[in-house]
Amino acid sequence: MENFLTDNEDILFHLKHIDLDDIITLKENNFAEKDIFPHAPKDIEDCKDSYEKILGLIGEIAGEYMAPVAAEVDEEGVKLVDGEVIYAEGTQMALDMLAKADLMGLANPRKYGGLNCPVTLMSMAGEIMSRADGSFLNFGLQQDISETVNKFGSEEQKERIIPMLARGEETSSMILTEPDAGSDLQAVALRAHQAEDGKWYLNGVKRFITNGNGKIALVLARSEEGSKGAGGLSFFLYERDEHMTIRRIENKLGIHGSPTCELQFNNAPCELVGQRRRGLTKYTMWLMNSARLMVSGQATGIAEAAYREAYKYATERIQFGKPIIEFPPVYEMLTEMKIAVEASRTLLYETSKFVDLKECYEHISETQPERAKEVKAEMKKYTRLANLFTPMTKLFNTEAANRVTYDGIQIHGGTGYMKEFNAERHYRDARITNIYEGTSQLQVVAAIGGITSGTASRFIEDFIENSDFSHCPELLKQVEKAKLNFEKTLIKIKETADQDVVTYHSRRLVEMATDIVVALLFMRDAKHEERKMKVAETFIAKMVTRVEMNMNFIVGEESTLLKNYQDIIG
């Protein structure tokens, strides 16, 4: 039996050492449901055991059923027949399996048929499934949609929508992008109008909609006639009917198993979610942040798959009389790939924990007003961290996945360019991850505020202060050196009046902070395992130089590109 949990020592390592106690206690509300639902945990240990069992089941479905047909799913793709999307056979099989396994409601509350798992577990689950098939997006999407309804919908909407999604009876989609509103969602024009009977209707076109064929959709639309910008947008719940047609599905580079639809709404009846005018600023942003985490997991899963293929090939392929893994350029690539995967994973899980804590404290604040004051400081702290770490992780993990899958082909040589091996599929599937749910460039925009405001610096300082790094004093010295260089750079940037210069260096600044954060997480992980110490050492050896290089460039260089770019590109 193939199992993508039990064969993954690094995920098992994290499962063993990750501290989820606070999250479990908060999420389970002191195990209040233990006498209501037979599947609810009775204490922390019981809950951890349940998490491991759930992931084991996901690992089995991923390894035994999804992975063996992933290449066929890629080859077969999706079809549009008489206006209806037909999934590849393997995709449909995975959907059926997950529904039967009661896993489509992983994140949902138990009262709606879910398993009440935290975001951290979702990230692990998403990663495991994406390793099997990088194009299988329905699982993550479903959690994001149903949890958005759970957070912002009315009680009637929750009771009607979440159980059917948790049971996997229907699939779902988030409908945001339009031909003229991609990265710039403020430009959304799809019209929502309220008729005299008080009901809302949608008219217009949406494009690039993942699983736009889903029965349940959350739609961003312009509810305020004549308005411009984000303030005129509201969020709507749409249950698919004859008033929406799928005009076409896109022919894409990768993720062939996932239908990307162009939709035409013709007076389609819908319901308002939450308050008017908060569609983009509140609800879409929340949904997008959840989706960004899922995409980070997707990228990590694809990278894991690519690394494994490359490692296997490098050990089997004989050239010049020995396996190619014995050649320095090859083992260097493989080592960097493995470190990138493990860095992505530790960063993803840390970020997911922040998101979990933020959500838990927010939930307490909303549902138990008498405790709002008590949890206010924690809520603010984790909101700040989640807002910084989510785009940071999306940027880091998706770019890492692109590098890893690129080198995955490189290690295969000419063979990797051929369809017979999975390397090229992983490369194609990874390519979307740093584009959708906000490009890498937009992740920088989302993260830079947390860097310049000092959130990243405070996190780094607190982490060093509150950790016991007596097992790696030399590494700590190096990271402190990198931290100093980062701070010097920040001072310089804060003194800069020219906003273009700040924007020009934003990505480098975000990457410097991420480099230091990952180093610290590796050092923490190294406390438990000798091998992780080697990983930390190897990562930090290059990281320190990278941070210094970035500092030298930002502090010492006169932004030559900004002065010259117009003359160069016209």
Place this chain on the structure above:
Amino acid sequence: MGLNLVVLVKQVPDTANITGDAMKEDGTVNRAALPAIFNPEDLHALEAALTVKDQYPDTKVNVLTMGPPPAIQVLKESLYRGADFVALISDRRFAAADTLATSYALKCAIEKIGNVDMVFCGRQAIDGDTAQVGPQTAEKLGINQITCVSEINSIDTSAKKVDATRSIEGGFEEVRSGFPVLLTFTDEGYIPRPPSAIKMLAYKNASTDVSSEAFDESYLDGESGVNTNLALWDIEAINADVESCGLSGSPTKVKKIQSVVLTAGDIKMVDNTQGAIAEMVHDLIADHTIG
């Protein structure tokens, strides 16, 4: 209208994942060295029963296994997938049972459940490969049997009959039988469903104290009532005759086990065409295998 179904399952060593120490020196299976799994064809039989339940939701799916306490794991796996009631038939006096004694015990347990419409089991277990227990159980119950079923085609609950497809050499055969009937299943017709996560979490603690050493029944005492559909039946519970159980009820005596090492290099597939067969015969003559 719901039916009353019994599924017979077995926990077996995973012979598909053989390692170096999988066999003892005397040629018997080293069970400790192999992971214990749900016998694959039994999983298909369970799926067939659960598919009937999907169609007729009032159907009751009872799952029985005979084995030592750790065999409770396959019963839990059955509960995770949707079985309504499971029973572990376990007693030291069942030890060393051959297929005859096993089928006798299973027959007694099925009679204890009573009013059974259909009994489902895998065609054979991967540890013994006898394919005898299903047919023998049917004979002892005095009911019809359809062996090597790949799929149930239809069920008529009012007329109490079933149409099934048998997998036979070179093709398929459609067979109809009235109830009660025992069917043995191959792995061709069904994709076993995965466990339900919700049920798995509900039943996961159903046997926390099981150990193969101490035969402790305390693990069957459910804390929150979730274990009421999990029973332990000993010889008395199923009204079995002690002499017909275990070693005393087993006429099969293994005289000698020989470890045979096959010398053939590999298997060559030959198409069922005149040309391919002629070529094979030519090759066999050429290397003096025949002629």
